[in-house]
Amino acid sequence: MTASIGLGRRFFLASTAAGAFSLGWKIPAAQAATGAEVGIWAEIHADDTVIVRIARSEMGQGTLTGLAQLVADELDADWSKVRAEYVAPEVNNARKRVWGDMSTGGSRGIRASVDYVRAGGAAARAMLIQAAAQKWNVAAAECSASDSVVTHSLSGRRLRYGELAEAAAKLPVPEKPVLKTPAQWKIIGKGVKRLDTAEKLTGAQKYAIDVILPGMLNAAIAQSPVFGGKLVSFDAAKVAGMPGVRHVLAVDDNAVAVVADKWWQAKTALEALPVTWDEAGNGKLSSAEIARHLAGGLDAAEAGLGQKQGDLAAGLKAAAKTVTATYGTPFLAHATMEPMNCTAQFADGKVEIWVASQNGDASLAAAAEAGGVKLGDVKVNKLHLGGGFGRRGQQDYTRQAVLIAKQVPGRPIKLIWSREEDMQHDFFRPITQAKMTAGLDKDGNVTALHARLSGQSIVAYLSPSRLVNGVDPVAFQGWAADEFGYMAIPNLLIDHAMRNTNVPVGFWRGVNANQNTIYMECFIDELAHAAGRDPLAFRQALMAKNPKHLAVLNAVAEKAGWGKPLPAGVFRGIAQNYAYGSYVAAVAEVSVSAKGAVQVHRIVAATDPGYVVNPQQVAAQIEGSFAYGLSALFYGENTVENGRMVEGNFDSYQILRMAEMPKVESVIVPSGGFWGGVGEPTIAVAPPAVLNAIFAATGKRVRQMPLKNQGFFPA
Amino acid sequence: MCNDGGHGMITLTINGKQHQVDAPDDTPLLWVLREWIGMTGTKFGCGVAQCGACSVHVDGEVQRSCQIHVGDVGSAKITTIEGLSPDGSHPVQRAWLEHDVPQCGYCQSGQIMAAAALLAQKPRPSDADIDEAMTNICRCGTYNRVRAAIHTAADLAGKV
Numbered sequence: 001m002t003a004s005i006g007l008g009r010r011f012f013l014a015s016t017a018a019g020a021f022s023l024g025w026k027i028p029a030a031q032a033a034t035g036a037e038v039g040i041w042a043e044i045h046a047d048d049t050v051i052v053r054i055a056r057s058e059m060g061q062g063t064l065t066g067l068a069q070l071v072a073d074e075l076d077a078d079w080s081k082v083r084a085e086y087v088a089p090e091v092n093n094a095r096k097r098v099w100g101d102m103s104t105g106g107s108r109g110i111r112a113s114v115d116y117v118r119a120g121g122a123a124a125r126a127m128l129i130q131a132a133a134q135k136w137n138v139a140a141a142e143c144s145a146s147d148s149v150v151t152h153s154l155s156g157r158r159l160r161y162g163e164l165a166e167a168a169a170k171l172p173v174p175e176k177p178v179l180k181t182p183a184q185w186k187i188i189g190k191g192v193k194r195l196d197t198a199e200k201l202t203g204a205q206k207y208a209i210d211v212i213l214p215g216m217l218n219a220a221i222a223q224s225p226v227f228g229g230k231l232v233s234f235d236a237a238k239v240a241g242m243p244g245v246r247h248v249l250a251v252d253d254n255a256v257a258v259v260a261d262k263w264w265q266a267k268t269a270l271e272a273l274p275v276t277w278d279e280a281g282n283g284k285l286s287s288a289e290i291a292r293h294l295a296g297g298l299d300a301a302e303a304g305l306g307q308k309q310g311d312l313a314a315g316l317k318a319a320a321k322t323v324t325a326t327y328g329t330p331f332l333a334h335a336t337m338e339p340m341n342c343t344a345q346f347a348d349g350k351v352e353i354w355v356a357s358q359n360g361d362a363s364l365a366a367a368a369e370a371g372g373v374k375l376g377d378v379k380v381n382k383l384h385l386g387g388g389f390g391r392r393g394q395q396d397y398t399r400q401a402v403l404i405a406k407q408v409p410g411r412p413i414k415l416i417w418s419r420e421e422d423m424q425h426d427f428f429r430p431i432t433q434a435k436m437t438a439g440l441d442k443d444g445n446v447t448a449l450h451a452r453l454s455g456q457s458i459v460a461y462l463s464p465s466r467l468v469n470g471v472d473p474v475a476f477q478g479w480a481a482d483e484f485g486y487m488a489i490p491n492l493l494i495d496h497a498m499r500n501t502n503v504p505v506g507f508w509r510g511v512n513a514n515q516n517t518i519y520m521e522c523f524i525d526e527l528a529h530a531a532g533r534d535p536l537a538f539r540q541a542l543m544a545k546n547p548k549h550l551a552v553l554n555a556v557a558e559k560a561g562w563g564k565p566l567p568a569g570v571f572r573g574i575a576q577n578y579a580y581g582s583y584v585a586a587v588a589e590v591s592v593s594a595k596g597a598v599q600v601h602r603i604v605a606a607t608d609p610g611y612v613v614n615p616q617q618v619a620a621q622i623e624g625s626f627a628y629g630l631s632a633l634f635y636g637e638n639t640v641e642n643g644r645m646v647e648g649n650f651d652s653y654q655i656l657r658m659a660e661m662p663k664v665e666s667v668i669v670p671s672g673g674f675w676g677g678v679g680e681p682t683i684a685v686a687p688p689a690v691l692n693a694i695f696a697a698t699g700k701r702v703r704q705m706p707l708k709n710q711g712f713f714p715a
Numbered sequence: 716m717c718n719d720g721g722h723g724m725i726t727l728t729i730n731g732k733q734h735q736v737d738a739p740d741d742t743p744l745l746w747v748l749r750e751w752i753g754m755t756g757t758k759f760g761c762g763v764a765q766c767g768a769c770s771v772h773v774d775g776e777v778q779r780s781c782q783i784h785v786g787d788v789g790s791a792k793i794t795t796i797e798g799l800s801p802d803g804s805h806p807v808q809r810a811w812l813e814h815d816v817p818q819c820g821y822c823q824s825g826q827i828m829a830a831a832a833l834l835a836q837k838p839r840p841s842d843a844d845i846d847e848a849m850t851n852i853c854r855c856g857t858y859n860r861v862r863a864a865i866h867t868a869a870d871l872a873g874k875v
Binding site: 062201207209263386658 | 750753758
């Protein structure tokens with residue numbers, strides 16, 4: 001049976017006596033001992049070590065540990081002996097894609113894999129039991145498994161998985177293994193420690209940027225600063241004599257790279273390289289112009305339909321009072337801590353890459369296309385990501401690394417983007433605005449609601465074939481009829497006037513749900529205020545048709561002590577949402593100084609993801625969602641001037657730090673029966689909960705993000 | 716043979732060992748560690764002293780190695796994440812394990828080095844001390860666990 005099909009290798013990087021990691025990817029003999037593949041998801045070694053194969057990517061969200069828990073529980077494995085290993089994309093292809101989809105985004109890691117990885121664990125368990133039954137010449141039904149041991153109940157005989165694996169591996173894989181009921185779970189639902197922590201505490205964890213290979217050269221790249229601009233020329237002779245410089249190369253039609261012995265030398269030479277760009281007529285674009293472009297969509301006659309029910313016009317006509325407000329959110333860079341990078345080698349018509357990717361399949365395809373080779377001639381080494389947040393689903397950096405390597409055949413080339421390249425050549429969270437209009441009757445009930453979005457479409461930019469009759473369904477995230485929490489509003493219209501720009505846009509952790517939830521939850525708060533009602537009670541009254549939304553809202557309100565007295569000067573705000581299959585809600589407690597210093601004293605955040613795989617990792621995702629969401633709320637903004645992004649590094653694109661991070665209390669209320677995501681939904685409620693608390697504290701509605709432009713800053 | 720344009724060999728003391736490097740004086744210590752010596756535990760995040768991913772100890776004080784010219788290091792003793800403890804047993808590392816602090820982990824070398832330097836100076840740091848000392852950026856948002864782990868590390872160090 002085969003083993004080490006993936007990248008268990010990353011754990012075994014050889015080290016020289018001098019401390020340099022330079023020997024490449026050899027597996028030391030002691031580690032190369034192979035186990036038996038029992039089914040496809042588990043490889044079991046003689047010492048009972050269980051290696052669970054992972055097709056998705058680990059970028060911090062804990063999916064590697066969660067997926068291993070799912071397999072190990074159904075396998076009845078001894079958790080202390082479980083390890084995880086990536087499946088390599090080319091091996092997945094060669095095995096007819098038995099490990100399924102590798103793309104890791106949309107909080108899908110667990111929820112889209114859960115059925116088949118659990119089945120894989122259960123199948124392996126059945127095979128081990130069958131193998132034991134055959135050895136003992138007894139019926140399988142008389143045997144049971146627990147903690148990596150099969151026991152024959154009548155005789156008390158026991159065999160360890162490590163003793164059974166070889167025989168089990170030769171048995172047919174059951175097609176429809178019986179899965180455990182939730183009551184039988186032992187590892188699913190437990191807050192076990194992550195499998196990937198120890199290496200991250202000593203510097204031993206190898207990220208893609210840490211790859212060092214024999215003969216490797218390093219590349220620094222400059223892309224056209226103007227979006228849509230082209231490379232015209234560069235004067236390589238001016239830098240050819242600089243230390244370490246080997247090559248100066250065009251990359252595609254819009255970038256130039258310097259290849260040197262060291263990356264620092266490449267970057268230094270690149271900064272000295274005279275380059276001429278053609279702005280291709282795009283050099284005048286500005287944030288002001290984009291804002292006007294979007295404003296035109298707010299009242300445009302034509303818009304794509306998200307959902308409607310009832311009769312909006314009649315509902316508004318019947319209202320005693322109409323409330324209108326316009327909101328907006330800017331472009332945002334992902335700013336992963338590890339800048340984009342990829343190492344590529346082109347040799348003998350084959351391509352090998354070392355990459356941090358949210359989609360191993362897409363990396364393979366990009367490398368094949370850039371290298372001009374067949375899919376089968378690409379080898380992909382997947383490494384842990386130093387952050388992803390949606391950025392590493394796109395493979396522009398992989399493509400560039402291969403294009404460079406193809407011009408320097410036979411040598412591995414490590415391409416690293418500077419932080420400035422990373423921040424200014426992102427696939428940004430799209431810029432959008434929303435005009436919200438609602439009617440209230442004389443008793444303060446909502447008679448009608450219209451949410452008109454205007455702004456850029458991710459789908460139109462990245463995958464126009466997924467537009468539906470010209471409409472981007474992702475733009476309405478959280479607002480579809482089966483997602484929206486206020487379906488009791490009788491007359492409803494949600495639509496989108498698409499207003500695109502030439503700024504690249506993409507999936508930014510939480511995607512459109514972030515922006516839509518700011519618009520909706522702040523506006524609902526405005527309506528509650530206009531109706532003279534408590535924001536919690538006002539929402540509860542609108543959720544008659546949405547009991548699961550309501551349950552999470554109530555859970556957060558109870559834990560936060562909504563309605564109970566607070567210290568002087570402290571005020572609450574509330575928000576709720578459904579996205580990525582999970583129901584979430586949050587309460588923020590905030591005080592605001594006369595100068596605008598916002599102190600977030602406490603966050604209570606509830607989530608109902610259906611089933612929970614690992615509660616302490618769910619809590620980590622909730623905490624992290626507030627760090628990411630509040631960074632965006634307070635600071636996040638990428639502005640366009642002269643056709644290019646202005647902000648280039650963390651001095652101008654500030655990130656929330658320790659002193660500004662609020663206390664976060666997680667309330668996990670799994671209602672069972674479904675599997676929701678946890679990496680993203682909570683980000684959507686972080687900003688509106690705080691914004692609504694700021695209104696409660698100051699009477700000021702902030703409708704244009706970020707807060708730094710509106711006189712507010714973290715205390 | 717060598718075209719590094721170096722100003723002669725520089726001797727560095729890193730994690731108690733001497734290293735000879737042939738790098739120009741103005742090369743940032745970060746890149747000397749990563750590329751000349753091959754120690755990649757110290758991370759590149761911004762290059763402008765904002766994020767702290769490149770934090771190392773220079774004679775016991777935490778500094779951002781992207782801003783230190785290798786020619787200015789002289790005889791100072793450099794400690795990197797690889798040399799904080801021989802086996803990951805520093806109280807900060809043990810506390811980090813206990814709290815399962817890292818998510819992606821990329822910033823954690825710097826967070827751990829900053830925390831270790833703080834504890835060396837203040838064995839019982841207050842939350843305000845932590846706020847002041849821990850300015851490293853984490854995009855995954857591990858701050859609350861970092862804070863809790865620093866308090867735990869103070870307890871662990873106190874028990875030795």
